[in-house]
Amino acid sequence: MKSKRTPIAGLLAAVLMSLGAGAFAQDYPSRPIKIVVPFPPGALTDTLARMVGGKLQAKWGQPVVVENRSGASGHIGSEFVYRAEPDGHTMMFTPQAPLVISKLLSPKLPFEPEAFAPIAVVTRSTVLLLVNPKMAVENLQQLVALAKASPGKLNYASTGITSSTYLTQELFNMMAGVNITHVPYQGIAPAQMALVAGQVDVLFDAMGGTIAHVRAGRMRVLGVATERRSQSMPEVPAIAETLPGFLSTLWTGMVAPPKTSSAVTTKISAAVAESLKEPDVAKRLSELVGVEAIGSTPAEMEAVMKEERARWGRVIATTGAKAE
Numbered sequence: 001m002k003s004k005r006t007p008i009a010g011l012l013a014a015v016l017m018s019l020g021a022g023a024f025a026q027d028y029p030s031r032p033i034k035i036v037v038p039f040p041p042g043a044l045t046d047t048l049a050r051m052v053g054g055k056l057q058a059k060w061g062q063p064v065v066v067e068n069r070s071g072a073s074g075h076i077g078s079e080f081v082y083r084a085e086p087d088g089h090t091m092m093f094t095p096q097a098p099l100v101i102s103k104l105l106s107p108k109l110p111f112e113p114e115a116f117a118p119i120a121v122v123t124r125s126t127v128l129l130l131v132n133p134k135m136a137v138e139n140l141q142q143l144v145a146l147a148k149a150s151p152g153k154l155n156y157a158s159t160g161i162t163s164s165t166y167l168t169q170e171l172f173n174m175m176a177g178v179n180i181t182h183v184p185y186q187g188i189a190p191a192q193m194a195l196v197a198g199q200v201d202v203l204f205d206a207m208g209g210t211i212a213h214v215r216a217g218r219m220r221v222l223g224v225a226t227e228r229r230s231q232s233m234p235e236v237p238a239i240a241e242t243l244p245g246f247l248s249t250l251w252t253g254m255v256a257p258p259k260t261s262s263a264v265t266t267k268i269s270a271a272v273a274e275s276l277k278e279p280d281v282a283k284r285l286s287e288l289v290g291v292e293a294i295g296s297t298p299a300e301m302e303a304v305m306k307e308e309r310a311r312w313g314r315v316i317a318t319t320g321a322k323a324e
Helices: 007-027 044-060 072-082 097-105 140-149 164-176 188-197 207-216 262-276 279-287 298-319
Strands: 032-039 064-069 089-097 117-132 155-158 181-184 202-206 220-224 249-256 292-293
Touching: 032 044, 032 072, 044 064, 044 117, 044 249, 044 262, 064 140, 064 164, 064 279, 072 089, 072 097, 089 097, 097 164, 097 298, 117 140, 117 164, 117 262, 117 298, 140 220, 155 164, 155 188, 164 181, 164 202, 164 298, 188 202, 188 207, 202 207, 207 220, 220 262, 249 262, 249 298, 262 279, 262 298
Parallel strands: 032 064, 032 089, 155 181, 155 202
Antiparallel strands: 089 249, 117 202, 117 220, 117 249, 117 292
């Protein structure tokens, strides 16, 4: 005979599980922590992961090791964290691509991006619309007019169809009603050099990585891809002033394996937010032009990922882009 579970018994079980998770969170962390970065060392994501990891180590008194597991557009490191024990001692620090773009382009992934337990959006970087300074355009309206007058003749650089450089330009093409031709490069440095050399006409890229070129006159900035003007470049209009709703940012975030306790992810999230406010971290971030500290809650990160998947899903559906 099957036993009947009364509503009271079910409620008691839920309460006991909640109490157990809370007690575990109080004891967390109980051993060394591993933060996986699914890309090579040296880039901004890796730098930020080590900054935050060092602060968590000091706060909790447990070793925090940052490990680079790069390859396959971030999929190798993502799969490793996806299959790790959901106890909060293994996390991933990553830009948004593996979390919101990869599945849109490659439905058959070795991990499920939506199943990760969100911890926090850590930083957000401003994206600029850049052109070669020899082009006869001084503002966004002139660029759109030129592109419409010569369909397909202007071109833009990207680091491939899985990149924000590609998707942001395709979003621009959609919203502005223009056809600017895609030219892929292997890495952002070659793409930047192609713009400087005049081999391509347009590039969307992070402010921090291009500000030196802009100041030296090697690139001209026509707009920022944020909802409002950037405090770092208040004289530059937001693209949304001309194309309402246009938005593209580069962000980094932390996630844990699926089924990680919300009590644990909330504890980690709060510690990350505190770390970003410490004077030395705040000073370092202020030196990275266009990079903003966020330190969101898990719920806020989940909302950001949902919104991003919808935005880029529309772009990918329209362009028919597929993983290479």
